[in-house]
Amino acid sequence: MVQTYKAETGNGDPGEPATRSRLRRLLDRWRGDPGIWRRGAVLAGCAVLVAFLMIFHAQIPNRIGNVGSLSETFLPWLAVVAVPPLFLAALWRRSAIALIALLLPVIVWLNLFGGLFTDKSTEGGDLMVVSHNVNAENPDPEGTAAQLAASGADVLALQEVAQGQAEIYDNALSSTYKYHSVQGTVGLWSKYPMTATEPVGIGLGWTRAMRSTVRTPEGQVAVYVAHMPSVRVKMHAGFTAGQRDDSADALGEAISRERVDRVVLLGDLNGTMNDRALNGVTSQMRSAQGAAGDGFGFSWPASFPMARIDQIMVRGVEPVSSWTLPRTDSDHLPVAARVDL
Numbered sequence: 458m459v460q461t462y463k464a465e466t467g468n469g470d471p472g473e474p475a476t477r478s479r480l481r482r483l484l485d486r487w488r489g490d491p492g493i494w495r496r497g498a499v500l501a502g503c504a505v506l507v508a509f510l511m512i513f514h515a516q517i518p519n520r521i522g523n524v525g526s527l528s529e530t531f532l533p534w535l536a537v538v539a540v541p542p543l544f545l546a547a548l549w550r551r552s553a554i555a556l557i558a559l560l561l562p563v564i565v566w567l568n569l570f571g572g573l574f575t576d577k578s579t580e581g582g583d584l585m586v587v588s589h590n591v592n593a594e595n596p597d598p599e600g601t602a603a604q605l606a607a608s609g610a611d612v613l614a615l616q617e618v619a620q621g622q623a624e625i626y627d628n629a630l631s632s633t634y635k636y637h638s639v640q641g642t643v644g645l646w647s648k649y650p651m652t653a654t655e656p657v658g659i660g661l662g663w664t665r666a667m668r669s670t671v672r673t674p675e676g677q678v679a680v681y682v683a684h685m686p687s688v689r690v691k692m693h694a695g696f697t698a699g700q701r702d703d704s705a706d707a708l709g710e711a712i713s714r715e716r717v718d719r720v721v722l723l724g725d726l727n728g729t730m731n732d733r734a735l736n737g738v739t740s741q742m743r744s745a746q747g748a749a750g751d752g753f754g755f756s757w758p759a760s761f762p763m764a765r766i767d768q769i770m771v772r773g774v775e776p777v778s779s780w781t782l783p784r785t786d787s788d789h790l791p792v793a794a795r796v797d798l
Contacts, residue, residue, distance in 0.1 A: 490551060497552025500543055504558040507539045508565045515733060526702075529731040530764055533753060536566040576751040578778035582795025583675045586612045587782065588723035588769055589791035590684065591626075593619035593642075601785040602629030608782055608793060612671060613646040614723035616684035640667035643682045643724075649673050657711050659704040661686065666708060666724075670717060675798035678774070679717035683708055683724035701727050702734040709737025712772075719773040719798060725789065726768050742770035745794035749776035756781055756790040769794040 510517070514532055517525040528535070540562055547555035587610035591601055605613055606629070613634065618626060623639040626646075630637065634646035640656045641664025654669035666683040685708075686700040705726065712720060722742060728735045730744050746754040746765060755762030762781075767789055769779060775797040782791035 493551050493553040497547055497550045497555035500547050500550065500552060500555035501558035503539070504543055504555065504562055507536060507543075508562040511535055511562065511565045511569060514731070526728070526732050526734050529733060530729050530766075532729075532731050533566075533570050534763065536562045570753075573747075573750070573753055577749050578751055578780070579749070580777070581797065582777040583798040584612065584673055584678065584774075585610050585793065585795045586614070586680075586721055586723060586769060587791055587793045588614045588616070588682075588725075588767060589782075589785070590616040590725040590767060590787060590789040591618065591785070592787035592789065593617045593622075595619075595622075595786050597786045598622050598625045599629045601787060602626050604783070604785050605791060606630055606633040608791070610793065611648050611673070612680060612721075612723075614680070614682040615644045615646075616642065616665075616682065616725045618642050618644050638667070638669060640664045640682075643667050643684055645669055645680060645682050647671050647680075657681065657683070657708065659683070659685075659707040659711075661700070661704060665704075666711075668711070668715075673798060676719065677717050678719045678721055678798065679715050681708070681712060681720070681722045681724070683722065683726065685725065685727040687727055705735045706737040709741065712738065713741060720771065721774065721796070722768065722770040724768060725766060727766050729764055729766060730768070738770065742772045743776065745769040745771055745776040745779040745796070746792070748779070749794070750779035754779065754781055754792065756792050757788070759784045759788050759790050762790060765792075767792045771796060774798055 510528065511532065514529055517528050540559060544559055547559065587605060587608055589605060591598065595601055615626060618639060623644065626644065627637060630646050634648055636649065636651045637644065637646040638651060638654045643665060645667065650672045651669045652672065655667065656664040657666035657668050659666045666681065668679060668681045671678045671680050685704050726735060730739055730747060754765050756765050756767040769792055777795050777797055779794040782793050784790055
């Protein structure tokens, strides 16, 4: 009989996982390397810069290319994009100071956005509202309308209703919603009576905003529907948003003059709650997603949502839940909320 003997190597338990051995060897090399506290100053500086950009985003100037608004639109992604490559570079450089510095943007990000991962929604709600930019080039408006009607919304707001499509949406929604009005390219459908319906001027020369008083069983609610002008990112002009900013100010002024105590704003504002350009609106209203949602509630683009530019905002009512609905044939996701009146 042939017997095989394994030589003792003195390198530890032969059954120890290889990954643990590699980690131990890596730590040994780091402990024996006096340069780990001297390398990576540039990487550490980049980590601190990312943290400062998040902390002081409101101080980033808008004078050149609206860089401030651009950074605020995609603010949640700043650390997500910057930290992983900096972390890998710090490991490759074997830099302790860079790794420690990376804790700063992580802590700042969690302070700014960590609360969004707590589900704040509750059961109930007197009124369910839905808002959707249906896209003027939507290839199946009937299907989109049917999908929205099936959501159970009591009040439904649509933006970007193309010329000639208002009748299509009305025919598809009429069996669910007895009351409706289309003003320009925005429309409102309701299960409850609507009065004092009128366009809202936001300085564009054509109608992209409206308001109506919806008479619910719990009382009157002033419902605004708005579609702010689009913004563009241009090579030489930067983040062009002048029209959007002016329209947001005009909408904020209209809402500030509203005499009905309960107000709901439904619309594509082409900006996030962090965007300072929407302060005229956001300073006097609450985000349903921020108050009663679960997660970021990103709504655009529908194929890979990266920002919540479709908003449900309230004043004088209490949000109890907020969420996004399944994708339609639009490039936006519908957004929904339930509120207590």
